[in-house]
Amino acid sequence: MQQISSFNEHQSGSLYLVPTPIGNLEDMTFRAIKTLKEVDLIAAEDTRHTQQLLNHFDITTRQVSFHEHNTEQRVPELIEKLKAGYSIAQCSDAGMPSISDPGKELVAAAVKEGLPVIPLPGANAGLTALIASGLVPQPFYFFGFLERKHQQQVAALEKLKNREETMIFYEAPHRLKKTLTTMAEVFGEERRVVLARELTKRYEEFTRGTLSEVATWFDSHQPRGEFVILVAGNDHPVEEQNDDLQLSLTEQVDKAILDGLSTNAAIKLVAKKNNIKRQELYKQYHQL
Incomplete structure (x- = not known):
């Protein structure tokens, strides 16, 4: 049985999971700033993007890139640094590490090696959208990004169409209309949906309606910014014979x-x- 370490037992050699703002820099926590200043190294999804954040808060800690394309190379390197006593903060471009972002492989490797992993609380787009959606907030089912191909989207949504929980998806603006159309095809045009975009930013906006209404609305409106799609659960799930x-x-x-x-x-x-x-x-x- 692996022992769970407390924060105070380790002053170095720990992996800190640091959430970053999803739009508004004022959502950065005091603890997150302090951690980024005190660690030996920051493993960032995009060092150029994170540098802007570091500059804003006068943080001079050295960075190294850690993203989906260099995971196999970076994880062993970072684990060796942790073993050698380095403290490392891992962060993505926005929100929680590992949630539709890099991080899970490094966390799994650190846990496997018995190294302390210390999560910090912070911003998350899915939950931020959920509490303002007007849909039932709990239980909820978080999915994240769907596959891009139509057939794969249909296969995934078919398995979700009878779920009674509110479902949370992420989507890029250029794929939004296509995804909404596929959801209407599988879930039914009258299923309630809420779209949240530009969360915590100046032009934060919520669009509410049925899947049919919202998909039609985007026939004449250009989607801008990253979207959170919240779909109401199925009030009348059908027991399907497999x-x-x-x-x-x-x-x-x-x-x-x-x-x-x-x-x-x-x-x-x-x-x-x-x-x-x-x-x-x-x-x-x-x-x-």
């Missing part, structure tokens, strides 16, 4: 392909449904 599980694994994959998924996406979906490893199903399907 006849697919009566089929063989190969037949399930073939059926998913006929439904529009690529072979790899179908294998991934069927493996998850049947709680087996994707690699095993891949070999079985392709008779390797």
Whole structure:
């Protein structure tokens, strides 16, 4: 059993998870500023972006880049520094590390090595939008970003359409209209939705209505800024019979392909449904 360390037991060699503002710099906490000043190194998603934050608060701590494209290289390097006694703060461009942002691999590696991981509270776009949405705030289901391809979005949303919790998604402005249209296709046009954009900034805005109404509204309005999409839960969920599980694994994959998924996406979906490893199903399907 791994012992859980308290804050005061470790003055160095700790990984600090530091949230950053999602728009308004005044949302930076005193503790976050103090931590960024006192650690030996900051692992930042985008060092140029984080430098602007550091300059604003007169923080001179050295940075190193840590993002989705250099994870395999950086994690071992950062773990070795932690073992050597360095204190490291990990932060993303906005909001909580690991939540639709880099961080989870480093945290998992630090936990595996028995190194202290110290989370700081702070800004999060999903929860900030949720409490002002007017939808039922709890329970809620956080999803984050959907896949970009239509077939993959449909497959993911099909598994969510009977959830009774309020669902939270993130989306980029140039994909917003397409995603709303797909949600209306799967969830139904009358499902309630709230869009939150530019949270904590000057032009913060909430758009409320049905999926059909909101999708139509964006026919004549250009989406700007990052969006949080909050979809009301299903008030009348339908108990679905999963006849697919009566089929063989190969037949399930073939059926998913006929439904529009690529072979790899179908294998991934069927493996998850049947709680087996994707690699095993891949070999079985392709008779390797």
